[in-house]
Structures are given as structure tokens and as C-alpha cells.
Amino acid sequence: MKLGIIGLGRMGGNIARRLMRHGHQVIVYDRNQPLIDALAGEGAEPAGSLDDMRGKLDHPAIFWVMLPAGAPTEETVIALSEHCGADSIVIDGGNSFYKDDIRRAKMLGEKGVHYVDVGTSGGVWGLERGYCMMIGGDKATVDHLDPIFDALAPGQGDVPRTPGREDADDPRAEKGYIHAGPAGAGHFVKMVHNGIEYGLMQAYAEGFDVLAAKNSEKLPEDQRYDLNMTDIAEVWRRGSVISSWLLDLTAQALAKDERLEGFSGRVSDSGEGRWTIEAAMEEAVPAHVLSAALYARYRSRLDNTFGEKVLSAMRFGFGGHVEVPQ
């Protein structure tokens, strides 16, 4: 198929590449000209503007927007929808909040434009491994785009089949993509995916902290071990209950630098973790682990807080305990 891709960063660029490898035609645009040039050198057709791109696409046209969530995506989606003509399709492959999708789908629908939200997991590895995609939108449109999703998805590959799936109605899940539901459903499932990701990561992090602290010189010598983090991460990859791709990545990082001294440990978070908590609250679902994982990231970026000083002040107040600045 022929489609335009707007946003050629780490994700968008590789999506363009993977589509070309599977024989699709891509027209590419980014505000940053060198990113366009790079893709053009690999066979993509460059566009000088959104208008230019529109001119180079068939009608109805297909656009894949791969920009940061929030204003950049919003503005581009609206700009595209204004001139692309009825029956065109605008795909948001970024990390938008699912309620924005619902709103946009309605807005674009009034112009006869189809809106599809695609939650895309796979990070920098997607080019080689393929992208896991969770898709929201109307059935006909999603079906129409199937060749694109099929090309981007990992396919069955060498991931063993789940026993009991032989009779599944929908073969797409086994190839690495699903039509999750109407507008927003794709990003909703992707959002929860990221919420889980935060929880998984924090579980490993806490476990490694318990291991690392067991090596600490703060412990009495007879309570101390000399555990090898690198080997532990490696052995857990092999036959243990907690093997996972995140653990593979941890093992790789440790194999390079057992002390991880190149990392600050001040950990960022993007919207999805927070939105998952908001969704949990809207549904009155307890999400202790997912929110604790989010808060651990917040705290990792802070020095001692005002609230911690309040604790010190109370302790001084009732017990005369002195916790002075160092």
C-alpha cells in the first residue's frame, strides 16, 4: 500500500523502513530535514510539507502520524483532517491518551475521515523484531489497513504457539496485532500495557536492590554475601519463572557494566503510567503495584522532600529526635 508517514524519529523512521522492506510505498515528512533525507536515501519518497505529501498520495489517502503525544500529534491530526478529503485515514501511532482518540475520531468522523489509534510496543527493537500493535477504530478501516499492520507485526516467528489457540477466531493476535475495539481501544490497551511495564520493571528493581544491599558494607560481615548481579540476571533468563524480555535487557546492561555506573537512576515517566492509575481510579480498581511503581520513579528524581522534613519535625516534636541537615 501507499501511505504517508509524519514524524521520523526513532519509532517513525523504523516503521517507514520496515514497511518498505515489506514492499509498501512510503512518503515521508518531518520538520527535521536530515531525517527526511536519510529515509529518502533508503528508498522513501520525500515530502516537503503536509500539503506536498497529500499531493503525492492516492485518494483516499492514508497518513501515519508518529509524533509525541499532546500538541504535536493533535495539531498534525487536525491539519491533516482539514484537507485530506472524505474516506481518507489518519492513523495515530504514538502514545496518545485514549480519550483524545475518542474525541478526535468523532471530530474527524464529522468530515468523513477515518481515525485509527495504534498503540505500538517494541521500542528501538521493532525494526528487527516487528512491532506489537493494539489497534482502535472502525472495523472496515482497520480491515482495510491489514496489509500495513501485517507488515509491521512480528508475525508468528519462533514464538511458540499458545496451546488451545488452534481454534481462535482471529489469527491476528498470533501475528502480533489486534483490533482491540472502537476508537481509543488501541491506546487504552497500550496504556495498560505500559502501566504493567512500570510494575514489572519496579519488581525487578526492588529485587536487585535487595540483592545489592546484601553485598553492602553497611551490613555486619557475617550477614553479607558477594552476589554477582550479572550472573544472577543471566541465570534467571534460563528456565526460571521470572524470565522475560525486560530481564534480557537487564542482563545485557549488566553484562556491559555490572555497576551500571553510566546511569543516573533518576527515572522519567511518560503519560501512560499516570493514565493507567487514572483509569484504575475511574473504575475503582485497586492498583497498588502500578502506582507504587510510578511513585518510585517520582521519588528517584527528588531530593529530600518537604514532607520528609515534616516527618523529621514531628519526630523532634514528640521524641526530641534530631535529624539535621548534613
Add this chain to the structure above:
Amino acid sequence: MKLGIIGLGRMGGNIARRLMRHGHQVIVYDRNQPLIDALAGEGAEPAGSLDDMRGKLDHPAIFWVMLPAGAPTEETVIALSEHCGADSIVIDGGNSFYKDDIRRAKMLGEKGVHYVDVGTSGGVWGLERGYCMMIGGDKATVDHLDPIFDALAPGQGDVPRTPGREDADDPRAEKGYIHAGPAGAGHFVKMVHNGIEYGLMQAYAEGFDVLAAKNSEKLPEDQRYDLNMTDIAEVWRRGSVISSWLLDLTAQALAKDERLEGFSGRVSDSGEGRWTIEAAMEEAVPAHVLSAALYARYRSRLDNTFGEKVLSAMRFGFGGHVEVPQ
């Protein structure tokens, strides 16, 4: 009554003072001679050693041990029990682990010595306000010691009577002390008291953090307030649902220094918070808030942890996110 007090720190010294004010005779000992001298100057009888103290007490003797939990208390209790003679009473008024009480009570019981554990709350304010006491031990011994507990307790004072308590069997709770049960029960209830204390403190701390961050220059100006922490703490003391003594202390600290700059915010914890979690785990009781409060103190004393670097390393691994040391 006449009793010996071993350990004249913040708590032990004031307990001696309050007992003297209520007409009891106290013999005092501490490894630190000036502490003995100070009490002697206020009317206590000084002892030069545990042996000396024993000689100055009636038989059977009463000892109140007010030392740090762990080795200091353990060694003193054992030393006392070896020579004090049958029917003597050893009171541990410190913060021992309740399982140590159970073990000691059995050990002393074999020598005919009575062991009483007293969990004591009230901190540096106890001399004036009286001490809230949770007592474990055999009934006859606890009853025998009633004049001592009665003197130390706050009494009914001006704390309003709880409606419905008019017919309560036991008047002691209204005076500020209870016989909680056999050996260890006093420290068990005190332990849970401290576990709750941690939770309460952390609830206020988080609330003040949410308030303080609303003043932060990191927020866009139109989302920012200029909240006055001192006045907020004060107003909550007056008619609000969250008024408490801990809030009173917070208001006092803020009235002195609205920014609490004299405090580091690196918050210590003693054994009780941890033991409460252990008890919860032995009973399979969920204790999310109590353990979160404990962990917040741990984190307040740490710089970025190894586990946080593991998070950064994973994020770099799957997404190319760079969180480097600053």
C-alpha cells in the same frame, strides 16, 4: 512504693521525676554518673551499681528498666534476675520486641521472678502530660504495681469521656493505662501503636508534599498557588476531621520555621515499625499503608539506588532513553 530505675535518659529520668512528684521513692542508676547526680539533686536516692540498688530496695524488689531495646535491656534484665530473689519484679519499660518479653518472662519465671513489659508512649512530653502505658504480665503482679502506673498515667484530665464507657469494667483505660494481657502483650500493643504512628505521620507528610508542590516554580504559573503551610496546619487543628496531636506538633514546628530548614528529612526508624510489618505477615494481614510509611523513611535516607539504575538501564535498553549521571 519504692522502686529502682535503671536508665536515666530522656524517658527514664522523667519517669523517675513523675513518680517522685506522686510520692513514690525511687533509687536511680545509670552508667552515666551525671544523670544520677541530676536526679539525686531532685530527691532520688542514687545507686552506684545494680548491686547497690538491690541493697537499697525492700524485698521483694521492684526494678524499672528503661534502656535501649536489644543488648542493653537484655543484659540488665538477666543481671537483675540473677540476684534479685524470688517474687521480685522486673519491669521493662523500653521498646523491646514482644517475643523477647515472652522468652524473658519464662526465663525469669523459672527463678520465681515476675516480668512485666510496659509499652510507654508520650515521649518528651510525658513528664507533664503523663504516660500512656500498655502493660503485659500476670494479673497479680500488674495489680500490685497499680500505684506506680496510676502515678505515671495522665489520668482522666480534661480529655472528654467517650460516650458509652460509663459502664466499662476496667477504669484504667480512661486513666491512660491498660493491662493488655500476659507477657509481651504490652509491647505488642505498643508496637502496633508505633506502626500506626508511622502511617499517620506519612499521611500528613504526603499531604504536605502535595500542598508544597502546588507552590512549586516547576508548575506553570496559572496552575500554581501560594499556600501558607503554617496557617494550613493551624486551621486543621480546629474543628477538622484530621486534628490530632501529631498535627499539633507539626503546627508548632511550622510556626517556628515555615520551611523546616533545620531538618534534613532523612528520617530514622526504630524497631517497632518493622516488627509491626512482621506481625502483619505472620498473621497474613494486608498492611499497605504501614509498610509504605516505613519504606518512605528508608528511601529518605538513600541516594539513587542500584535498583533505580536498573530501571534506567532497562529504559535505555528498550527505548534508547538516556538517564545519565548528572
Add this chain to the structure above:
Amino acid sequence: MKLGIIGLGRMGGNIARRLMRHGHQVIVYDRNQPLIDALAGEGAEPAGSLDDMRGKLDHPAIFWVMLPAGAPTEETVIALSEHCGADSIVIDGGNSFYKDDIRRAKMLGEKGVHYVDVGTSGGVWGLERGYCMMIGGDKATVDHLDPIFDALAPGQGDVPRTPGREDADDPRAEKGYIHAGPAGAGHFVKMVHNGIEYGLMQAYAEGFDVLAAKNSEKLPEDQRYDLNMTDIAEVWRRGSVISSWLLDLTAQALAKDERLEGFSGRVSDSGEGRWTIEAAMEEAVPAHVLSAALYARYRSRLDNTFGEKVLSAMRFGFGGHVEVPQ
């Protein structure tokens, strides 16, 4: 002063009563006629409609809206603002989300109407104890309303003065109300107050669970106590570090029924707990305890969840552990 009160439920009715006791004139309205009649019988002037109320007030008029947050408050505020005339004042004394206040203040401001948000704590006890109030709005309007707030507030009463406050600029905090800042600031501070309230309550709840489970027949007999919850709650009120008004209420409930058999333990939550978490997330402030407290309420209302079945299914998958429906 003369003001109209709309909404005569538990809170609104008592606010009307307390204002009358302090010599203010109140016109009252509620959709529920008997509530109007009751207040009329106590000296309030009844109104048959918002229009009728407006006619009975001086101009510019003062309205105190005391309705459930959300649609009821929103609709009433808008209805009032449309006809009340410039310089009138609309007070929202309910539990609105502070961002709604900001929006409404702007909307009413365009008509020259002043909007004041008042977070009110004190519950069913406010009539006697007075209400703790956190107020948002422009300074002139809040100052103008001072006689009303002064009447509703508890006043200094017998709550001891906080040392160090002698020189405080603003005497209002000591009387139980503050002008927290511009529109929304009142409800923002009240929201955090409620978030803290959830955390405090859960800390006590977990502590009592650890105590209660120690009485459980599931424990081996030699690890069991027979702790008296009623006496424990009572003794902690007296001289302990964790004394508070919430503990007073707990002691009252236990004095009536030690097993609390009249309560389901399926605990509701209103918006403030959730909004506090949202605010924490907007500010990137860790709020482990406040969110754990909220989640505990969610879980208290649920039977075994789908996620818990996922846990069982995984355990069966890797270990053959069988956790079948009972």
C-alpha cells in the same frame, strides 16, 4: 449578614442553624420541602425557589450553595449567576473539584459575580463544634464575608494555642478558617485534607487489623492474645502519640459495639481521595500511603477480582497449584 442557603441536607441545614445562632439572617431553599419547613420552624425565612430567594435578599446578594459536587452544584451556580446581578456573591461550600472552581470563578467573573469556594470540614459535628473552613476567592470578597465565616468557625475555644503563633499575621487560622488563596485554593486545601484523612483512617484500620488478627483462632494458641479493642482505642486517646479526633470516634464506636457488627466494612469513597492522587500525579509527588488508602476502600467493596484469578491461573500454570472456587 443576610444570605441565602441552597441545600439543606446534613451540612447545609446545620450551617443555617449555626448562622442563625450567631445572629445572621438566612433565607433557605431545598428541592425537598420538609427540609425547608424544618428550618423555617427554627427561624429561617423560607424561599419557594431560587427566584423567590433572590427577591428576598438584599442586593448585591450572597448565596451559599451546599449541594453534592458535580451536576447539582454546577447547575445551581450557573442558574444563580445568571440573574443575581453584578457584585453578588456565590459561595460553593460543598466538595467541588478545585479546577471546577477556577473555571466557574472565571465564568461568573465575566458577569461581575464573585465566586468563593469553601472547603468545609467538621461533618455532623460542625453545628456544635464549628466548621473548619478553607476558603478560596478574591481578597475583597473573602474579607467582606468575614462575619459569616467567623460565625461558622469553631473559634479559639479550648484548643491550646500553638507556641510561636503569637505574632502570626493572620488571626483567622486560630479561629478555624483561612483564606487559602484565589479561586479553587479553598477546595484544593480541603481536597488534600481529605486525602490525608483517608491515609490516617487506613493507618488506624491496619493497626486494628494487626491487633484483631492476634486474637484469631487461626493462630496457634501460644501465639494468641485476647486483646480488648475497646480499651486499646480508649487508652491511646490519653497521652499517646497517636491521639486524634478520628481515634476518639473509633473509641466511641467500639464502646458501643466491640465487634462493630453493625458495619459492613464495604467502604465508600468520594471524589477528594481520587483528586488528591491526581494532583500528586500532576506534581510528580509520591503518594504511596494516600493511594494505598484509597485502593483499600476499592478492594473492600469487591469480591475476588479477575486479576486475582489471573494470579491463581499463573500459579497453576507454573506450579500446578490449585486454587479452585469454593
Add this chain to the structure above:
Amino acid sequence: MKLGIIGLGRMGGNIARRLMRHGHQVIVYDRNQPLIDALAGEGAEPAGSLDDMRGKLDHPAIFWVMLPAGAPTEETVIALSEHCGADSIVIDGGNSFYKDDIRRAKMLGEKGVHYVDVGTSGGVWGLERGYCMMIGGDKATVDHLDPIFDALAPGQGDVPRTPGREDADDPRAEKGYIHAGPAGAGHFVKMVHNGIEYGLMQAYAEGFDVLAAKNSEKLPEDQRYDLNMTDIAEVWRRGSVISSWLLDLTAQALAKDERLEGFSGRVSDSGEGRWTIEAAMEEAVPAHVLSAALYARYRSRLDNTFGEKVLSAMRFGFGGHVEVPQ
């Protein structure tokens, strides 16, 4: 090599089988005769008692104890150590607490008997996939047992090599086993492994709860989706960041029964989760996620708790909120 295996349950029986498949000679014993008979039918040599087993082994002998942690393991280890003779080796392959290992290693060492602790992960799948093993003990003994561990481990298989490990000193980690350190180190690392496992499982569980609740009829229809849990679990296995073996198992369970109606959701826990929290507390390491995961299991097994009734009672106390038994 020749070794005795005591305990022929799910784990012990399959360990015996896997060792035989790799050419080792196993003598088997269990209190349950049919389990012995079954293994004997597959080529193992049956023993009628520990004494009988000892007679059938070479000297110094090797014993692999695969029994429930606590008394069964303790008694068997002691019984074996009393008569097995110097230089014999007792392996505890179960889930013992690592401090018990340290104590036992010392106790057996005084008799010249070597003690090795092996934390074994892999569950019912180990027979085919091999077991991931974390081993504690003295170097010479662990090296001597290498043929046994090598046979039980998964080997490199088709798990891709971690980039950067080419020069690793110790090839064992890549084959699925490590010598973690002296006595107890094996079970310590396995304990943390299980702590992480709890955290990972709970992260998935909460995520699926957020998804499932989005299908709930309690939500207004326009906020509801009709998400397919089975397909979602499947698609996340393929190229997503959260793919893992636990997710594979989840996908299998859902493929069999999308509603998981065969499971109660009342989730058990064994010692390791709790011990991981204890270790975290000994080291003052925050472990919010690991403990939240443990508590979620506790709560899953409870009806409404006393503490939850305390919450209801407080709410009634301050606000007149009524939460009565249903």
C-alpha cells in the same frame, strides 16, 4: 554420579527423572510408597528408608533432599547428617529460609558433612525445560557436584546469548545455574527471585483488572469497551516490551477459559515472598511493589476485615455515612 533423592513429589520426582535421563544413578525414597514404586518403574533404585538409602550409596554419599521447607526438611537433614559419615554431601533443593541454611551448614560442618542449598525454579515444567538453579555452599563441594547441576540445568538451548557475555568468567550462568556464594546464598537469591515473581504477577493482575473493569456493566455505556482478554494476552507475547514466561502462562490459561471461572482467586503465598520483605527490612531497602504484591494475596483470601469495619465506623462517626452489612 550416584545420589539419593528424598522426597518424590512434583519437584523431586521430576528431578530424579531428569537425572536418570542424563545417565545418573538415583536411589529414591519417600514416605509415600507409590511414589517410590513409580520411580522404580522408570529405572530408579528404590530405598525402604534413609538407612537403606545410605547403604546403597557410595561413600562419601550424596543426598538431595526435596521436601517442604520447615520441619520436614530440617528433620531429614539432621537425620541424614547423623549417620552419613564425613565428607558426605547433603543438598537441600527445597525452599528453605536462607538463615536456616547458614545454621545447618555450620551444624553439619562440625561433623565434616558438606551442606549445599539449591534454590530451584522451573516448577512443573522443569522436567522438559530444565531447572534454573541458584546454589550456595563451599566451592569445592559445589564444583564436585557439577555433573548433577549440569544435567538438571536447561543448558544454553535456544535462548539467545546475551551480547557482552562472550568473555564471562563463569560459563555456568549461561547454562542455567550459578554458584551464588557460601551457605544460604543459593536460597537467598531464589528467595528474591520469588519476591520478584510475586511483584511481576501482581503487575499483570492489576493490568488485567483495569482491562476487565473497562468491560464492566457498571460503567456508563459510552465509557465501556468489549476487550478480549485472551487476544490481548496473546498479542503482548509477540514483540511487546512486557513479554515473559508468566505472560505465556496467562495466555495459555485464557485460551482455555477466557473468564478463568475455574479459579477462585483466593491466592496462596509461600515463605519466600514474606522472607524477601524481611530481608528488605533488615537492609532498609524500600520494597513497595514486592510487599504490595504479598498483601494483595492476603486480601484475596479475606472477607471484609475488622479494620475495614473500623473505617466504616469512623465514617459513620464524623459524617453519618451508613455502611451496613448486606
